[in-house]
Amino acid sequence: MKLTKDQIEQLKKMISSKGYPYIDVQYEILDHVACKIEELMAHDPKLSLEAAFTKVHASFGIFGFSSLEESYEKTIQQKATKFTLEALVTIWTSWRIILPFGLTALFLGLAFFNQLFFGDSYIGSYLFAIGIFLILLHLITGRSWRSLKTYHQYAAARQSSPFAVLLYIGLYVAYTLLWHSSEIQWWNIASMSKEQWICIGIIFITFSLLLSVRKSIDHSIERTHKLQRLYETV
Template sequence: MKLSKAQIKQLRDLISYKGHVYIDVQYEILDHVACKVEAFLEEKPSLSLDQAFREVFASFGHKGFNELDASYQKMIAKRHWRYFWEELKLFLFSFKALLVFGVFTLFYNLRFAFESTNGWIGGLLMLFICFVVLLAGIHWKKFKKYRKYASFNTTGNFFAIVSFVYQLCSFSYIMLNNSLKNETIWSNYGVLAITGVLMLMYCCLFILPKVFERSQGDTEALIQVYGES
């Protein structure tokens, strides 16, 4: 039997009650569940929709719909990383790459102007944090609109890069401080190596907005399909 719109909405509500809060995740699960519910109702017309749903849910085992949820979000994560690498390739052949290179060349050449020999790392970190705060503010405005969709919500995972840069700078500060005291080879090549790594991190600040925009486009398409935001 074919489910009515009211029955489909009821199924979606039941899926939501199972803890799957994102709208696109609910519809992804619904695609799998609706057909099975229809089959159960065809086979046992005496069953209520709720009973048929319980039968279907039980057929997924003790994990319920969690594997479907995880599979969908994993697919989204792969898509975002594909966007990231595509945008990185475009960035490396744009004028923005020269801008980042220019900023780091300036910091590298002016590193002895800082009171601390490795104070340039702190300067780069402060600049990075300013950019991240600005990016997070822009992202948050969009997040409020699309927070009900996993297709956009998962882009927040990219902000883990902030923690990575902080740890990298802390490690660099300690290593450079020790190496400069002992005059090891790290003091000669370590500065250049860390500058190069941090340069790549700064490149991400230009790439992530593009990834967010493409994710926003995907989410807008889902809103058009599902009619909800």
């Protein structure tokens, strides 16, 4: 038998009450559990939804859906890594390569003007760090600060957060090395040292990875949205 829309809503609340806060994990569990409950209720029409849910939950042992949650999070992580690499290749082999080039140019331009107005002062460094953080926040989420909370309700976004933070730190370190290694003469690119070119290369690669991570997260969230549409239109 097929579960009704009301039963699906009840089932979502039951799963959420077991302590699974991430939307994508909830829907992956729902997709798995709903099928088992439909089978149980088809064999025993008198079985209530609550009783069927209890049976299915008990079938996973004393840890309940925890093993299922762990399995899905590992799957999400594996898919995210695979899709990030695929997105990186797509960016570097298409017109989209102008995006990391453009962001690198923007980064260097902001850094140059920051250096021009503030020199080596701590105030300039702090302002630059905050400015780049806000740009990256929008770059990764594609959303405003207010909706960042919703974005982090997905396990895919949570797992990518430490990676994004490391990339941000890498950007700031590259900026520091670039502007404190030796003076850059912007009118004479040939005067730039090998170390400075390496720093610029790191900045370009970092922006490429950040764009790829965002695409990977959006891909994972889109799968969850498909499951949401599937179960909300029952």
